[in-house]
Amino acid sequence: MAAGPSVRARLWDGPTRIVHWALVVLIAFAWWSAEAGKMDWHRLAGYAVLALLAFRLIWGFAGSASARFSSFVRGPAATLAYARTLPSRVKAELPGHNPLGAWSVLAILAVLIAQVVSGLFAVDIDSIEAGPLSDRVSYDTGRLLAKWHHWSFSALEALVALHVAAVVFYLAYKRINLVRAMISGRQHFAQDPGLAFAPAWRAAVVALVAGALAWWVATGLKL
């Protein structure tokens, strides 16, 4: 039997984990508030998701090594090669997202962008509830975007189900606890991958930019 992983090293930085779990809570809250017809809260949830999304996208270029898109997004060949190793229970020494998970990350981010953008312009049947930028589109366009908002939520539900299924698969079959790593930020490795982490001040600056952007959009792009 091969020797088990011996080192517990840092993998995910604080901002990445906070964004992840805040998205979980806010998406659930946004769904509930829409179902309950509490549209003022739904809009606030949407603005918060927008801020988190903006943060994560910038962090994908300026954040810690494991959060950067360039560190985990791979081409079709590498993805296929990784997919072939899925049935194997041997743990791959990958610090962070594997090539298949990377596509899941991109898909979830893309659907969240579609969700937020459609929501910004959406108009409900009575016109009374509408996104903050809906005054820039006609009633018909706003209604169409409300439909897209529903469709992209269905896509999001499917991706979340796939994501959770994958996490369960890794836990049950490959014996890797991804949830704990996303909470503690640490993972077991054969040896410390020595990842680079972004300083806290940079996270603060990016958070400020993302927050300002969300605020600006929420107020209808008024300067």
Added chain:
Amino acid sequence: MVLDWKSGAAIALAVGVSVAAGGAFALDAQGQAAATTRHNNFKAQGAAFKGLLDELKKDTPDKAVIATNAAKLKASAAALPTWFVKGSGPDDGVKTEAKPDAFTDAAGFSAAAARLKDETAKLDALAQASDIAGVKGQVRNVGGACKACHDKYRVPEKS
């Protein structure tokens, strides 16, 4: 060519069925046309309300735009009951988002329509008097009247 009685009866039957089907088809088409007109009227109503609400969001709302849209809403709300023509409901084989109750629950539907008529009349009065603060308060009541009727008499949107 001489027709025997069987052929004659068959032709007569065929003609009768065609005429009846044609008549039914014509009625269906009429009902569908009424439903389409209704749909377009509702869309115009939604657009007018949106026009008013969008104007209210501005720093300096144009009172004329608000007054025009409020007048449109008042007129459209007053005409609303006439859009629900007999034969244009879901039970008539017409493609519509109206529930059958909109055609069968006359008392309830009239009350719901009357509520919108009253609320839009109040909205229009405020708009014509250039009372923007008053309009801002009244739009919630108009929206409430829209929603109350939709919840009861309109098929919920699929999500």
